[in-house]
Every structure is written in structure tokens, then in C-alpha cells.
Amino acid sequence: MAEHLLEVINLKKYFKISRNQILKAVDNVSFTIDKGKTLGLVGESGCGKTTVGRAVLKLYDIDDGEVLFKGNNIHKLDKKSYRSITKEMQMIFQDPYSSLNPRKTVSAIVGEGLDIHKLYETKKERTEKIQDLLNKVGLNKEHANRFPHEFSGGQRQRVGIARALSVNPEFIVCDEAISALDVSIQSQIINLLMDLQKELNLTYLFIAHDLSMVKYISDDIAVMYLGSIVEKASSTELFANPLHPYTKALISAIPVPDPDYEKSRVHNIIKGEVASPINSNPGCKFYNRCKYSKPVCNESTPPLKNVGGKHFVSCFNI
């Protein structure tokens, strides 16, 4: 079996809110991603998916668990080896309006990584590299001397992608990279990301809340609810055969662009609100909204069980 490029084991990230309040943003999350594959991480706002993405890159320190990138524990590395590994792991952020420094030109933004890791010999080589990167993401060399405000949202996201690619990474975390964009622009960016993946053999952790887009780009999908993964399967399997009540509700909540189908189907609407992640109960986090809940669900956390064919579910009813 191929070596996993990234392996996350029992990741925990708690935020201390006050002396006796702890917010468990990420609670025991484990997953692996193989080289050249995409893992989609979905869930609603506040479920901890962004925290996972950041903890994987050590933008947050973690409370417990391990993040192994090519077998190295990211959170145990010394400063120097961490810096060399950041070259291989990059991130694309959600908001192309705030993730680019408004006072720097595109060439300064894209070239910063080149400078830090000293990836060029001469000035000329640097300029060429930047132009190459801009071409790769569908911009041209005239764009190099412009400032971020001169670009549309889609173009800015392309600049963000060029910045991430500048250091030849193997692994990219896309944190809601398309959710701030218009539909027609979203498909442009998704196609670009998929082309780049094929060309450069990239590995993605694709974080998003839009299940239909995630389904499209991912090989495997993990569904998060309140800090834990409740279901994990290949993307075709997850949509064809969702098992966790939350996944079912989530899939049913996606409006389908087909009026006859949409108006005739019964919407499986989950009642109530997401429970507070602060000082949560020991039991299943979906307990208070689940129609199938049993007493045992409130007492202990259901383990992530393999139900066959790499399909994992955390539910006592299965």
C-alpha cells in the first residue's frame, strides 16, 4: 500500500474560554490522505473544519494528537526543519479580499515565498518564475505589477493559488477556497485546481460547506459535526449510501436545480440548532437533534466504525 502523505491521528484542539469553560473545537479527529488525492472536509460553520486545516499546517498549536507529514510529526519539529517543511505544505484561504496584502504588488506577494526559501539565483530568474506561476493560474505577466484591488474576486483567488504554488508544494489546504466567489467563477477555480492537481500531482485537503462542489473535486469525503468526524467514505459511496443521520440531513438539505424534483420531494429537515461546543456532553454530539437517538447516545461517544469498504460511521444505530 502506498505511504500516506498526511496522517492525522487523534487530533485535539481545545480553546479555553474562561477558567471553567473549554471549547472543544476539534475532538479526536483522525484521517489520512494519500499522495495525489483529495480529501473533502465538510460541515457547517463552527464545526471545526477550518481549525483542522490550520492545525495540520501548525498555524495553531494542538492539545493532543499527531500530524504526520511524510512520517514527520509537524508539531514536534524544531524551527529549522519546520521551515523547510512549510515549503511542501501551503494554504489557500477563503477570502481573496483579505488574504492578500493590499499594499504589495502581485509580484511581491507571489515572490515572497521564493525569497524566503531562496528558490532563485538571479533577479531575472525570479521574474521568470513569477511569470510562469501567473501563466499557470491563468493570469498574464502584465498582472505582475498590479495591486490586489485591481482584480476581481476570481482573479484574486488565482493570485492566492499562484502564491501557494510558488514554493512547489506537494500538499495544499484549500480552506473554503471557492465559497466567496460567484457560481460561474467557482467552476473556473475548481477546474483550475483540478488541472493543477493532475499536472503537478498535488494533494489537497479541501475544506468547504458546499457538498455538491466537494463531491465534485474529492476522492474521499469526511463529514464533521461539532468537532468530530461523524462519517467518512469515498465520495461516490457517501452520496450513494449515507449512513449517519446528520449526513443524510445534510445531503437532503442541498437544493437541487430541478423544479419538478425539488417541489415533489420530502425535505428531511433537522430540527433545532447546533448544540454549544462549550463543555459539551460526553455522548454523541448530534444527540439532541437526532430522531433515532437512544439513551445510550447521550452516555458515551459512538466510535468511528468501519462498515466495510473504507466507509466509517460514528453512530450507535449502525
Added chain:
Amino acid sequence: MSERILEVKDLRVSFDTYAGEVQAVRGVSFYVDKGETLAIVGESGCGKSVTVQTIMKLISMPPGRIKSGSINYCGKDISGYTDKMMETIRGKEMSMIFQDPMTSLNPTMRIGRQIKEGILKHTRINSKEAEEKAINLLRDVGIPDPDKSMIRYPHVFSGGMRQRIMISIALACNPKILFADEPTTALDVTTQSQILELMNELKERLNTAIVLITHDLGVVARMADRVAVMYAGKIVESGTANDIFYSPKHPYTWGLLESLPSIDREKSNRLFMIPGSPINLIDPPAGCSFADRCKYSMYVCKKQEPTETQINGTHSASCWLLDERAPEISFKRGVI
């Protein structure tokens, strides 16, 4: 025929800026009948929000101005109404819910007072009756514990709950028409599903017409009776939901439908994309505004603007492909 509540004819709205005149809305016509849902679809910047905000007189003028056109509400042209005249219908007969429930409620006022404000202004009932009415409204929109919630501030509620409160304020005086500007865009899918369900339920009960602005065609399919597709300040195609989804005629509509990732599509094939980006509204081109991005554009498209072609009683589109001299191109999903 059902009662016509709103009819907008050839509305043009511009904003004067230092860079020049931004022609945000360039000749928009549509109507809304009693109790129906009209969805206005389009990308950001296409003028859909400006259109409804102009109807509600929520655009500050200057810099904005209505260049021409009429807004007929229940037989009266309200396009020339002053703020004072508008106050008699705004909030009472037409009301609006906004995209961002986090910022559209006043953070320093208890929600009970915010709901009562409109009721007391527009109806002749005393404070105590208004209080009761507000509690009932909160119950109707599904806020738990409505009596106690009245004295709470907006920040204690989640996004979905705040949008419910916004809906209760908008419906407080039983409006004839409700404008909903991307009401669920800021919400999660499961919450979105709850809010859409609530809107449909209230529409059935109160027979309110809804003008729904959105860019999500899935939401349109679920909610709309009729659809208007906007591009660069114009309605390029309009018709019943079935017309638009099952026999679309305009290449932009094709593009919108095709760029959606459908749940049953496999990863291997690329998503269809509309190349390029929308036109600059300061200096719009002489021809069709979509011509530069359109795969089927012809010589005439760049020279002259297409006129509206009526396809059947409800369905119309503005595209040169519908001209009898144009080559026949039909759209099937997955073929484009």
C-alpha cells in the same frame, strides 16, 4: 387572472461616481402577481439588488438616480414617491429581508421592540396589543420561548434564528409583497432548508407575493413560480420555473445551469465554465453584453443589442439566436 401587485417597466438606475456613470440597471421590466414567488437570478454586480432596493427606495439618491421607467404598485406609479410617501407603504405593504442577519438587526435594541416598532407605526393598536402580536409572530416563525425572547438582544441568537426574527419583522403588518435579498446565502445548508420551508409555509398562509433574489439555482428550483435571469443590468430571460429549467433559451442561462456540479456527476469530467468575467457597467458595449463570453456569438451580437423575443405566453428571452435568420442551436444538459 390573478391580481397584479407590482409592475416594473423599463427601469434604469445609474450611480454617478468619480469614474463615471455606472449603469447598474439598464432597462428592466417585470411583474409580480398576488401570492406568487418570482426569483431574480444573477451573479454579484448584475443589478438584482439595486433593482429591488430602488423599488423599496432604499438607494440613496444621489449618488443613485432613476433615469427612466415606472414602478407600478397596485395601480399607482411609486417611482416618484418622496421618502414621506414611501413610509406609508414601506414596512406595511412591502417589506424586505436582507442577506446578512448578523448586521440587519439593531444590536442595541431588544428584539421585541424591533418587532413592535413597525406594528405601532403602521397600525392603530396600543402597545399591549402590539406586544401580544409580536409574541405570536415569534411563535409563528419558530422562535423557542417567544415571551422570554422578546426581551433578548440580537447577539444571543444564531444566524438562522436572527433570520427568523427578520422574517417576523417583515411580516408584522401582513405585507402584500416581500422582497428577500439572498435570505439564506449567509446560512448553512441545513439552516437554509429550515428558512426556505418557513418562507413557503408563510407564503401559503398569508398569500404574500415573494420576490426572491438569489444566485443559487437550487433555491430557485425549490421556491420559484417564475424566474427572471439578470445579466449586466438587464433581464436576459424570464419565464416560469419550468421554462427556465427545462427549455432555457439564452446562452447565459445555459451557462448558469451547466456550471452547476450536479450530485450525480463524476469527478472525471470537467465542470463547464463561462469564460471571462462580466462587463464594465461604466462603459457598456453597444451590442449584447454577454457577447464576449458567449460561445455562439455572431457578428450582429457585438454590433446591436438583441430585442426581446416572446417564446410563449410566459417565456421570453433577449438573444439574437432566437432571430429567424440565426442558426438553430438547442441546449441539452451535458452537451454544451
